[in-house]
Amino acid sequence: MTPPGPWKSYCTLVRWDWTREMRRKTTLLSMGVMGLITLFLFSFAIPPEREVLLDTRAGILWVTFLFAATIGIDRAFRADGRSGMLQGLLLAPVRRATLFYARVTSTFVFVVGLQLVLGVLFLVLFNQSLNVDGAITLIATVIATDLGFVTVGVMIGAMTWSVPGGDVLLRILLFPMLLPVFNVAVASADRAFKGQALSTTQLLMLAAFDLTFLGAGHLLFEHLVKDVGSDV
Amino acid sequence: MSTINSADRTTGVDRTSGALPRLGGSPARGFGVHAVLALAALLFLNWLVVTEVPLAIKGIGSSYLIFFYHFPAAINVFVFYGALMGASVLYLKTKDPIWDRRARAAAEVGILCNAVLLVTGSTWAKAAWNAWWVWNDPRLMSAAVMTLIYIGYLMLHGAIEEPARRRQVAGVYGSLAFLNIPMVHYSIKLFGQASHPMKFDALSDASVVATRWYGVAAFFVFYLLIYRWTFDRKSRADRLEDSLGRIRRIEERGATS
């Protein structure tokens, strides 16, 4: 019997990951509720007046995204590692890089979905609007940012899932690492709210981050899943 | 350092005979000479700063003198974080625990340089701009974020129980962290307003430039001394841990048979 090629394994993994997440809705739900709570907290922390929001809206949106999406990133590996599911996948004839790309893809889909929902909630609750240019800018920013976010998140998730208290450690490691994309994402979202088109420099910056860490993940991910389970 | 090298592959123990390694031992060769050299180099730097550099330069005042301690820290931060990445990659390639110890020692010295950088920078900022901290300056912010990233490295290293996995994971993180430095810097530079002075006409004076680079070299010798000391300490700690485990095993075996 010949095992399937990388592309076929990749599709299989993404498809089953998707089925599983739809079955177990708790993660999606916690991400959504966490996002909503953060939005409400911001409405108390920062006076939601028109002039104040002009300066703070992009930041509010991204901090909310970050807190909510990190829950999903954290769950992705912790649940699989603890249940032994990860070992099952490691035993299957699947290349480690394929596992990495599949996990990045399925997490990416969920995080982008979450952000679209939170984005709409934000526009409604904070009484903001976007024109066409702005919407395109925002969506492009979300896609480019989330790719980098998820890539680094999957790597750090694979580092910390087996550690006691690893959920806190994950955030401590992840947030500073994400600073470059966070910084650009906020600036780009600000342009979006002002109805401006995408800035090429900002998009290039995000793309550079995404590609660097996708490449690093391709090379380094296998080191993170070696000897898994022997320390648990 | 040669004594550590030779015994390291088996963490200092002859496995087949189960013999215990020698503990303690002498510090790495030439350590005392190195220490004296580093001290002398730093003293000479002080003397240079006092005698060779004009005390007050038009418009800046004397506070800029801290620059000769600030700039070497900035250069050495990159030297040691770079060494950390190099050692991490070599660990992943060779699986030799010595590279992990080197990476950890480099991380600690890197964080020390980083702290010196932030403290001297902050002091200077207070004197020059009348504020301890400025949030939108790219260099200040990059330095602060770098500290957070590398404190993360030490935290990760401390959090994982199993030694082989710990080294492995830290190796990957150490590589990722360094890749991120240019991006942290450029992303902040894109939006920040640089209030950080990068060029002073007054500082392009030949004797000042010479003093500045001499400072970098002198501090490198000093930080290298700290690095060797840290590395030595880590090697001993690892060997001690190994020996304790071994003694425990021998006792267990004695109890069961």
Next chain:
Amino acid sequence: MSGPAFRVTGLWKRFGARDALAGVTLEQARGTCLAVLGPNGSGKTTLLRMLSTLGEPSEGDVEVLGHPLPAEAHEVRSKIGVVLDRHLLVADFTLRESLRMYADLYGLVDATARIEMLADLTGLTARLRDPVRTFSRGMGQRAALCRALLHQPEVLLLDEPFTGLDAGGTRIVERVVTDTRARGGSIVVVTHDLPRAASIADRAVVFAHGRVVFDGAGEEAAAQAAEASR
């Protein structure tokens, strides 16, 4: 195809200061069943993890079906079936979905028929539509056996396969071992259940403190293992 099912030479595995394996050299002929016995912490499971490509040796060589590990781990993975202490299935899926997922990953063509057949063999036909999360220990063990057998592996690696199984379950394991051997496959059983190991294995090795202390026929090994764990 010739050559041994697996061969390990001078194998060391260290966890910090602890040596889980301390210089093991061992070889198993194809088409045989090897029982690995020994007290807890003697290195049996560590050896199994090494053979299953999950663990990497600190020193020494591992070769499964002629493929050196970890260099050719990918080739080995499609030829081995592994039962570990957990069933490794997806808790939120039904048994059928779980097995289906693994069948896709192994590239099985006649997955549905194969799953029905294995469910029948392990007596799980009635549970195929139940979520794996609802399974008891014994049921999980049977399900794990299904997963390991999906792709008709040439080498079957079983870690404590009898744990949690009733008499019926034990007979299933025995049958699986017989069937596998009949089609030329090899089995490694790691266990401390001496009588059962003696009844199914051609050969047994006893581990103590990460070393092989006895190597021989099943019954003698049982006596030796009893000695070692005393």
